[in-house]
Amino acid sequence: MAELTYRAAVAHGIAQEMARDERVVLVGEDVAGAGGVFKTTVGLLDRFGPNRVIDTPIAEQAILGAAMGAAMTGLRPVAEIMFSDFFAVCWDLVANEMAKTRYMTDGQVSLPLVVKTGNGGGLRFGAQHSQSVENWAMAVPGLKVVTPSTPRDVVGLMAAAVRCDDPVLFFEHKGLYAMKGEVPDGEVVDELGTAVVRRTGADATILALGLMVPRALAAADELAARGIDAEVIDVRSLVPLDTRTILASVAKTGHLFTVEENPRLLGWGAEIASIVADEGFWTLDGPIQRITTPHIPLPAADSLEDLVLPSADRIAATVEKSLQT
Amino acid sequence: MTGRMSLPLATHAYGDHPPTMPPADPARGDAAAVDPATRLAMYRMLQRTRQFEKRAYDLFMRRLVKGTTHLSLGMEAVATGFGTAMRADDYTFATYRGHAHTLARGVPMTPILAELLGRANGLLGGKGGSMHLTSVAHGVMGSYAIIGAHLTIANGAAWSAQYRGSGQVAVCFFGDGTTNIGAFHEALNYASIFRLPVVFVCENNLYMEYTAIGDVTAVPRPAADRAAAYRLEPQVIDGNDADACYLAALDALERARSGGGPSLVEAVTYRHGGHSRADPGKYRPPGEIEAWLGYDPVTLYRDRLLRLGVEDAVLGGVEREVAAEVEQATREAIDGPLPSPDSALTQLWADGGSQWRN
Ligand SMILES: Cc1ncc(C[n+]2csc(CCOP(=O)(O)OP(=O)(O)O)c2C)c(N)n1
Ligand SMILES: [Mg+2]
Numbered sequence: 001m002a003e004l005t006y007r008a009a010v011a012h013g014i015a016q017e018m019a020r021d022e023r024v025v026l027v028g029e030d031v032a033g034a035g036g037v038f039k040t041t042v043g044l045l046d047r048f049g050p051n052r053v054i055d056t057p058i059a060e061q062a063i064l065g066a067a068m069g070a071a072m073t074g075l076r077p078v079a080e081i082m083f084s085d086f087f088a089v090c091w092d093l094v095a096n097e098m099a100k101t102r103y104m105t106d107g108q109v110s111l112p113l114v115v116k117t118g119n120g121g122g123l124r125f126g127a128q129h130s131q132s133v134e135n136w137a138m139a140v141p142g143l144k145v146v147t148p149s150t151p152r153d154v155v156g157l158m159a160a161a162v163r164c165d166d167p168v169l170f171f172e173h174k175g176l177y178a179m180k181g182e183v184p185d186g187e188v189v190d191e192l193g194t195a196v197v198r199r200t201g202a203d204a205t206i207l208a209l210g211l212m213v214p215r216a217l218a219a220a221d222e223l224a225a226r227g228i229d230a231e232v233i234d235v236r237s238l239v240p241l242d243t244r245t246i247l248a249s250v251a252k253t254g255h256l257f258t259v260e261e262n263p264r265l266l267g268w269g270a271e272i273a274s275i276v277a278d279e280g281f282w283t284l285d286g287p288i289q290r291i292t293t294p295h296i297p298l299p300a301a302d303s304l305e306d307l308v309l310p311s312a313d314r315i316a317a318t319v320e321k322s323l324q325t
Numbered sequence: 326m327t328g329r330m331s332l333p334l335a336t337h338a339y340g341d342h343p344p345t346m347p348p349a350d351p352a353r354g355d356a357a358a359v360d361p362a363t364r365l366a367m368y369r370m371l372q373r374t375r376q377f378e379k380r381a382y383d384l385f386m387r388r389l390v391k392g393t394t395h396l397s398l399g400m401e402a403v404a405t406g407f408g409t410a411m412r413a414d415d416y417t418f419a420t421y422r423g424h425a426h427t428l429a430r431g432v433p434m435t436p437i438l439a440e441l442l443g444r445a446n447g448l449l450g451g452k453g454g455s456m457h458l459t460s461v462a463h464g465v466m467g468s469y470a471i472i473g474a475h476l477t478i479a480n481g482a483a484w485s486a487q488y489r490g491s492g493q494v495a496v497c498f499f500g501d502g503t504t505n506i507g508a509f510h511e512a513l514n515y516a517s518i519f520r521l522p523v524v525f526v527c528e529n530n531l532y533m534e535y536t537a538i539g540d541v542t543a544v545p546r547p548a549a550d551r552a553a554a555y556r557l558e559p560q561v562i563d564g565n566d567a568d569a570c571y572l573a574a575l576d577a578l579e580r581a582r583s584g585g586g587p588s589l590v591e592a593v594t595y596r597h598g599g600h601s602r603a604d605p606g607k608y609r610p611p612g613e614i615e616a617w618l619g620y621d622p623v624t625l626y627r628d629r630l631l632r633l634g635v636e637d638a639v640l641g642g643v644e645r646e647v648a649a650e651v652e653q654a655t656r657e658a659i660d661g662p663l664p665s666p667d668s669a670l671t672q673l674w675a676d677g678g679s680q681w682r683n
Contacts, residue, residue, distance in 0.1 A: 025488065051488065057518065059511035062477045066515065069481020072466060073416065074489060077481075092508075097474050101467060103679075105459040106450040107672035109467065141681075142673055165675030193683060241682040275682075 001184055007177040009151035010040035010116070013158030014078060016187060018048050021076060024162055027054045027063055028080025028116075037082055038118050038177055060090035064115065068098055068167075071113040076162060084119040084133045084171060091136075098167040099142030114161045114168045119147070120211055120261055121309055122175035127297035130174075130305075132261035134209065135268050137169045138238045144192055145238040147171040149213035151181035153236060156190030164192060173210035193240030197249070201231035204255040204319050207246065207272060209235050212259040212310060219259075219315035226316075228323060238268050246272060247280050254285030257319055259310050264295040286325075291318050345531055345539065345613075347595070347620035348563060355629055357568050367405050367567045368630055368640065371623045372647040374401040374425045377434055380651050381424065381441060381455075385602065389659065390441045394455045397425035399565075399597035402622035403528050404429040406570020407496055410578055416466045416486075418479040418497040421456035422528075423468035426498055430463040434654035444661030451664040452672070466495075473508030475499070476525060480516050483523035483581075494581040495523045496574075502533025504547040513555040513589065520586035524577040527591045528564060534600045535608045548591035557589045564592030565622040568629075594622070 004012060018024045026044060028036075032055040035042035045053040056063050060081055067079035081087060087094060094115070101109045121130035137145045144166050148154040154172070161168035198213060199220050208216035213234045220230040231249050235242070250256050256276055258269025273288045291310045299305055359367075378396040385394050397404065400422075408429025411417070419426035427437055432448065440447030441455045448458055456470040466482060469475035479497035486493035503509055504527060516523050527548035531538055544550035549559035563569040570592060577588035595617040599606040606614070627640055673679035 057511075057514060059515055061474065061508045062480065062511040062515040065474060065477020065479075065508070065512065066481040066484055069466075069478040069483070069495070070485040070488070071481070072461075072478075073482045073485040073493075075485045092471055092474050093477065096471050097469070097478065102675070103673050104449060104453040104457045105461075105467065105672075106452050106668075107677065108449075108459055108461045110675055112675075141679070239681050243682045 001182050003180050004151045004183045005177065006151045006154055006172070006179045006181070007038055007040045008042070009154035009183055010158065010172060011042050011044055012183065013155040014041065015044060015047060016155065017159055017162040018044070018052065023074065023076045024078065025052045025054070025070070025075055026078045026080070027056055027066060029056055029058055029063070029082055031055060031080050036080065038174065040172065040177070041080070060086055061093055064090050064093035064098070067113045067115070068093060068111060071111045072109045076112045078114045078116060078162065081115055081117040083129050084117040085128050085131050087117070087133060087136065094137070094143065094169070095140045099140045102166070103142060110165050111167045112165045114158070114170050116170040116172060118174045119171040120173045120175055121298045121305060122211060124300055124302050124305060126300035130298040132210070134171050134238055135262050135266060138268055138271070139266070142167070143239060144168040145171070146192060146236060147173065147210045147238070148236065149173070149176065149210055149234050151179065152183050152188065153190065155183055155188040157192070157236065159187070159189040160192045163189070168192070171210065175211040193237050193242055195236055195242035195245040196234045197231060197245065198234050199230070199232040201229040201253065203229045203253055204231065204257060204323060205246070205249040205253045206230050206232045206257045206259060206315065206319065207235050207269065208232065208259040209238070209268065210261065212261055215310060215312045216259050216315055218312035219319065222312060222316040223319055226320060228320060230319060243275055247276065250276055250280045251283040254283060255323060256284065256288045257315070257322070258290045259315055260290060260292040261309060262292060264292045267292050286322055289318060289322055291315055347565065347617055355632060357572055359568050359571060361635070363409060363571070364568070364630060364633070365635065365639070365643070367409050367571065368626055369643050369647065370405040370409065370429055371401045371567060371626055372644055373434070373650065374405065374428055375623050376647050376651045377428060377437070378424060380655060381438070382598070384442065384655070390455065391443060392454060393601050394441060395422035395601045396598055397422055397596070399617065399621065400528055400530055400594045401425055402567040402626070403526065403564045403570050403592045403594060404498070406567045407526060407574040410571050410574035411464070411496060412493070412578070414464060414491070414493050415578070416464050416479070416482045416493060416495040418466055418475045418482070418495060419458070419468040420475070420499055421468060421470040422500070423458050424455070427458040427460060427465050427468070430460070430465050432460045432463050432465060434650055435657040438654045438658035439661045442658045442661065443664070444658060445664045445668070446657065446661040450668055452668070472503050473506040476512035477508055477515070479523050480512055480521055483516065483521035484519065486522055492582050493522070494578050496526060497523060498526045498528060500533065501527060501529040501531065501538040501547040503527070504551060505542060513551070513557070513587070516587040517555040517557060520584065522581035523587045524574070524581055525587065525589045527589070529591050529593045530596045532596070532600070546591055548589055552589045555589070557587065560589065561591045561593060564594030565620055565625060567622060567626050
């Protein structure tokens with residue numbers, strides 16, 4: 001067991017895979033010499049050399065194209081898009097090329113690649129460096145989408161992503177980079193498509209992702225003090241989606257809340273709400289409620305950003321009010 | 326650039342001509358050294374492409390080819406020359422106008438035509454269609470229909486070849502219009518700084534869809550005039566001359582294979598038909614089509630072979646064999662079964678299925 005920060009866990013996870021498979025290579029802006037703008041790739045250049053850890057120009061399409069072409073011809077690249085907001089300048093590669101090529105070629109082309117990216121708010125970076133865009137990716141058939149919320153999961157899910165033969169978008173939460181947590185010694189490998197129950201409870205199910213997981217857990221502590229026993233599920237993987245764990249929890253608690261950092265419309269929770277309404281309706285004892293950022297770009301000022309992102313207090317208050325009515 | 330081999334004759338010759346007109350002297354280049362067997366093989370490929378594309382057009386007009394289709398009629402020499410020069414394990418990256426490039430790597434006609442008709446015996450089981458022809462077994466790594474992206478993807482295949490030390494080269498075909506999109510510039514800079522074994526082939530057919538390329542481009546030669554910005558040598562070749570294309574390809578492939586990095590080749594050519602489907606191409610000035618029809622790559626090559634002493638009967642034999650091949654492919658495509666309904670839900674993921682939940 002070692003205590004690692006979330007950011008160090010990223011490098012640790014990539015190193016674990018690079019050490020066992022020569023086909024794993026890393027490309028992105030400032031990932032080699034500088035160790036990444038968020039220091040998530042520190043040490044990889046020294047350990048694996050300049051053929052495998054490569055600094056690129058500011059050319060997001062070229063980076064993702066390189067990863068895709070390499071993946072279809074025998075490598076297993078990990079590419080970094082520095083901020084997930086920048087997906088907008090290379091979304092053709094993600095949504096039209098990576099996502100569709102296996103299907104369009106009837107399985108002739110495999111794309112074992114990972115695109116890692118710094119996602120999410122809370123750092124006062126303003127509207128163009130803070131978005132939570134997992135739902136952009138979730139809407140595109142052909143992409144797998146994961147978001148770890150602990151250092152241990154960073155390593156385990158990175159391993160699963162690298163070993164997956166499909167394109168995986170790996171959303172690191174920028175607001176969690178400094179978080180510390182235990183990472184077991186030896187190989188850590190998770191399975192994509194598995195949610196984790198972080199706290200068991202009988203009264204309400206709270207689903208969360210990334211930075212919203214610790215906030216949901218804090219909310220659950222507040223609720224416990226007020227006599228409400230909430231279950232908190234870390235969804236971890238949006239595609240594939242572990243609906244079994246979610247539906248089982250709702251069947252037990254009768255109440256579902258999603259905590260989403262994304263703006264309101266068509267956030268990932270909307271899809272889950274729809275699934276639970278379809279398949280878990282008769283197990284519900286109250287309306288499904290989504291707790292999201294309002295439908296706005298994120299403001300920069302700390303006071304405003306704190307106001308609009310779902311907070312532990314807002315989560316707790318929403319759950320409490322809903323259960324009382 | 327150092328270590329550059331001298332360019333073949335035809336490469337230089339094109340530079341003297343205005344960017345939008347066919348060269349004046351169809352007989353030039355006859356002396357270029359290409360062996361007779363290769364020339365005959367290229368004539369067959371020109372014929373296969375010409376006759377295949379005509380049939381694709383006919384089947385489109387008969388509403389058997391659905392959706393859209395982009396033909397290379399008039400542009401056959403580029404894919405033929407490059408395809409002939411490539412090694413069996415080299416990679417082709419093509420566009421929505423990719424029937425010619427797929428044929429040129431040895432993919433049989435039936436699966437291509439069946440794909441155009443949406444049949445189960447199509448190259449992609451009917452799931453890709455005319456614009457996405459791919460045959461990994463033949464090195465055809467895909468045909469891409471969104472302008473620009475595949476230049477960056479070709480870089481990736483070249484990078485992988487470089488990393489694995491395989492000696493493979495990626496050859497990426499695209500149009501003149503593509504030189505104005507950002508991905509073109511990202512890809513060329515990227516290929517240049519990493520000295521990737523990739524050959525970028527701009528098929529300059531003078532039009533992006535319906536707009537003359539000269540009206541929307543800051544420089545007269547859309548690809549070659551951009552080369553210097555990426556420390557590449559400007560190269561303009563006669564894209565209607567299969568020998569010129571073949572020789573330029575050998576040169577660029579050799580350079581890439583020997584570690585000399587990327588090339589950017591501008592092959593000037595012309596599409597005889599419209600951009601796609603039944604586009605009548607009305608936006609073209611009077612006389613232009615006629616001028617280029619008089620400089621047709623298939624006729625040009627046939628005349629050359631006759632001048633070089635190949636018997637007319639031999640060429641006629643090739644033409645008849647190809648015609649029979651097209652007839653057979655047409656029958657097999659039309660007779661092909663429709664895709665099974667289940668196939669719509671397969672091959673999204675590497676496990677063969679399309680499940681997104683448990
Ligand atoms: C990004 C993008 N923009 C526009 C189009 C629509 N489009 C399809 S083909 C084409 C013309 C491309 O011209 P060129 O690169 O010269 O190739 P050509 O069709 O002449 O072979 C356009 C604009 C597209 N497919 N992708
Ligand atoms: Mg064009």
